[in-house]
Amino acid sequence: MDEGSRMPSTRPIKKRFIEVCDRVAANRNDFIASCQQIVDMLSDTTALDRKIEAQYIYLNGLASAMQQFIRENAMHPQGEDFYDTKLAEYEKQRIEGETRLKGLQSQKAARLSRKELLDGLVNVLEENGILIDKFDERLWQLMVEKVVVGIEGELTFTLRNGMEIEV
Secondary structure, eight states: OOTTOSSOOHHHHHHHHHHHHHHHHHTHHHHHHHHHHHHHHHHOOHHHHHHHHHHHHHHHHHHHHHHHHHHHHHHSOOOHHHHHHHHHHHHHHHHHHHHHHHHHHHHHHHHHHHHHHHHHHHHHHHHHOSOOSSOOHHHHHHHEEEEEEOTTSOEEEEETTSOEEEO
16 A cells, blocks of 8 residues: 555556456457447437437427517516516526436436447457556556455456456
8 A cells, every 4th residue: 555545556456457357358258248238238329319309399398488478478567576486487497407408418428438438448359359468558448447445455346348356
């Protein structure tokens, strides 16, 4: 461990990453197939696209209703309290709708980003294999989602395809 820190130094983590690569290399075809299945699943954003489109339709309808309300109030003035309350309701619905839309767009972007990383990993594995004798930063970035350090110093690597390997 680094002095004054509860985190292990990077040297043992890098060394254990090489062990992880050895394990993955032993089951390379299964690992690549697993990654490809996830890539295929992440590539299909149809359901999210439909939700995003529905949210745009909702927001456009809300904007039209709000404009109609303002026009009607201009022609037949309502009480100021009623007008302000109704306008605040429309505004609240608009903000909530835009928040939902941004959330859906973020979900889609995250899926496509993860798909891109896995595509890169599959390409590297198919072209170069995974047998390494020293730490490879690029391979680390492509393969590792996170590393959890256990109480006894064991490391659990979570790979980008969801596989967990403890070393």
